[in-house]
Amino acid sequence: MIALVKNWRNQSKAIDKYQFLPHPIENKRATLLSNKAFAVYCILILLIAFLFRILPVFIPGVLGYASDISIRDLLESTNSTRAKSGQKALVLSATLSAAAEKKAHHMFEKSYWAHISPDGVEPWAFILAEGYDYVYAGENLAKNFSQSGDVVSAWYNSPSHRSNLLSPNYDEIGFAVVNGVLDGYETTLVVQMFGRPRNPARIAKIDDQEGLLSKLDNSTQVAPSVQSENDIQQVVVPEPVPASNLLIDLPSAIRTLGTFLGAFITALLVLDIWYSRRKGILKFNGHSVFHLTLFVAVLISIWFIISPGIVL
Amino acid sequence: MANQKGHTGIYMLIVISVLLILSLLLIFQHNKPAILILSFAGCALYSIMGIIHHKKESRLNFEIGLEYTLVGTFAFLLLFVAILL
Numbered sequence: 092m093i094a095l096v097k098n099w100r101n102q103s104k105a106i107d108k109y110q111f112l113p114h115p116i117e118n119k120r121a122t123l124l125s126n127k128a129f130a131v132y133c134i135l136i137l138l139i140a141f142l143f144r145i146l147p148v149f150i151p152g153v154l155g156y157a158s159d160i161s162i163r164d165l166l167e168s169t170n171s172t173r174a175k176s177g178q179k180a181l182v183l184s185a186t187l188s189a190a191a192e193k194k195a196h197h198m199f200e201k202s203y204w205a206h207i208s209p210d211g212v213e214p215w216a217f218i219l220a221e222g223y224d225y226v227y228a229g230e231n232l233a234k235n236f237s238q239s240g241d242v243v244s245a246w247y248n249s250p251s252h253r254s255n256l257l258s259p260n261y262d263e264i265g266f267a268v269v270n271g272v273l274d275g276y277e278t279t280l281v282v283q284m285f286g287r288p289r290n291p292a293r294i295a296k297i298d299d300q301e302g303l304l305s306k307l308d309n310s311t312q313v314a315p316s317v318q319s320e321n322d323i324q325q326v327v328v329p330e331p332v333p334a335s336n337l338l339i340d341l342p343s344a345i346r347t348l349g350t351f352l353g354a355f356i357t358a359l360l361v362l363d364i365w366y367s368r369r370k371g372i373l374k375f376n377g378h379s380v381f382h383l384t385l386f387v388a389v390l391i392s393i394w395f396i397i398s399p400g401i402v403l
Numbered sequence: 404m405a406n407q408k409g410h411t412g413i414y415m416l417i418v419i420s421v422l423l424i425l426s427l428l429l430i431f432q433h434n435k436p437a438i439l440i441l442s443f444a445g446c447a448l449y450s451i452m453g454i455i456h457h458k459k460e461s462r463l464n465f466e467i468g469l470e471y472t473l474v475g476t477f478a479f480l481l482l483f484v485a486i487l488l
Contacts, residue, residue, distance in 0.1 A: 126466065129473035136480040140487075245433040349481050356477075375462075377453055377470045378410070381417055385449050388421045389478050392442070396428045397485045401435060 111359060112366045118374050124359050132352065139348060143341065147275025158279040162188075162266045162307045164239030165281070169256065169264065172247055176257045184286065184295045185303050187265025190217040191282035194230070195269035198280060204273065206230060206403065218284060227260040229285040234278055236400035237342070242281050245402045252402055261285040262294050266307070276341065342399040349393040357386045413456045420448060435486060442482040450475030 110122045122128065162183075170180040194217045198204060207213050214230040231252050236242045246252035255261075265284040273280070288294060295303075360383040367374060424445040431437035453471035457463040 126469050126473055129470070129477050133473065133477050133480055136477070136484055140480075140484045143484075248433050345485050349485050353481055375464075375466075377457070377467050377474070380414065381449075381453060382474050384414075384417055384421055385446075385474065385478050388425060388445075389481050391425060392428055392482060393485050396425070396432055397438065397482070398432065400433065402433060 111362060113363050113370075113372050113374055115370050115372045118372060120363055120374060120376055120379075121359055124356070124363060132356075136352070143344075151272050151275045158235075158237045158270075160236060160239045160242060160268050160279060160281060162268060163304050165242065165266050165268070165283070166264065166304070168240050168243040169283070172243055173257055178257050178259055181261055181264035181285070182295045182297055183300045183303055183307075184223075184263035184265045185299075186221045186223045186295075187218065187263055187284045187286050188267060188303070188307060189265070190221045190223065191230075191265045191267035191284045192269065193217050193220070194284070195267045195280045195282045199269065199271035199273060202273065204232070204234060204280075204403065206232065214284070218286060223286060224289045225286045226289050227258070227285070227287045229255040229258065229261065231255050231283040231285075232403040233281040233283075234273070234401055234403075235342075236279070236281065236398075241398065241400055242402075245398075245400055246283070249402055255283075255285055258285065260287055262287045262291075345399075346393060350390065353386050353390045353393065357383060357390065360386065413452065417449070417452060420445070420452070439483070439486050442486065443479055446475040446479035446482070449478070 113120050119125070166181075166183055173180060194214060197208060197212065197217070201208055201210070203209050215228055218225060218228050231246050233242045233245060236245070243256070246256050263286050265286075267282045268279060269282075270277070270279050272278070360379045363379045364383065366372070367379070424441060427441050428438050431441065450471045453474075454463060454468050457467050457471075
C-alpha cells in the first residue's frame, strides 16, 4: 500500500483506471484486486482490530456498546415468551431486582463476566444477602445488546438459558440494567434473576409491579469506575442515556468498517466481471464470480446475522 | 462447453455451501464460538474448493492458490473482527 501511494505521488499518470479495472494487455485484475492488495487488506484489518483492543487500555470508555434496554421491555418480552410456551407470567420482585443490581455492580467492580466471581461468589449469595429465602433460583446474564427484545431472544435461543426463561419452578423475577466500563469498554450488563420464595405469602403482588417498574426504569444505574475504587460513588442518572462517556459505538464502528471494506471489494469484483466481459479480457487468475458470491455472503453476515450481544 | 459445465457445477456447489453456512450462522446466531468455527470452516472450505477446482482444470499455479488463500483469509478476518469485538 505504501509503495502504491509513493507511486501515485511520484507519477500522477500512475493513477490510471487499471487500479480499478482489469488490464486488457497484461491480462491481470485491477491492481486493487491483486494478491498484494489482498495481503495489505488483511494486515489493515489486523491493525484495526489490534487498535480497537489496545485503545481501551489507554483510554477506558472511549469505545463501547450503546444500548436502549428497559426493565419494562425485558419483563414484557420475558412474560410474552413464557405465555407462548404456556407458562404463567412472572411477577417483578423488588428483592430479586436488588440482588440482580448488586450482582451487576459486583461484576463491574471486580472486572469479571461470569456467574461465579473469580473469588468464588455465587449468584445465590446476592439473593440470600437480600433476605430472599428461596426454593428455586436462577440467573441469566447478557452484555453488549442494544435492544431488550434481542436480549430475551438470545436467552430463548440458548437451551440452558431457555430452561430458566420457561421454567415452571419460578414465581418471581428481578432485573438489573447497569452501565459501566468492563475490560476498558463502555457496556451495559443485564442481570435476570428468577426465584420461588420458600414462603408463598412473600410472593410480590402484581398490583405493586407498576410502581416498581416506574422506579426501576427511571433510574439508570451506572457502575462506579474500577479506577476510583477509593471514592466509590453510585451515580443515578434520571434519563436513560446508557453509554454516558461513549465516543465510539463499537458495533457500529465494526459494521461500518466491515461494510466499507466488503463493499469496496464487491464493487471492484463487479467492475472486473463487467469490464472483462465487455472487452473480452481473458485473465489468468481465480474466478471473480466465486469471490463475489463469498463477499456478498460476508456482507449479509455482518449486517443481518452477527450481533454484538453475548449471553451467559 | 465442458469447461462451462464445470464452472456451473462448482458455482452451484459454492452457492449451496454459502446458503448452508448462512443458515447455520443464523441458527447459532448467539453462540459466539459456534459462529467463529462456522466462519472459519466456511472461508477455509471456499479456499480449498477454489484450489481443487483449478487443480482439476489443470490451471492451478502458485498465484491462483495464493489468491484463493488470501481471499478466504480476508473474508474470515472481516467476520472474525465483527464476531469478536
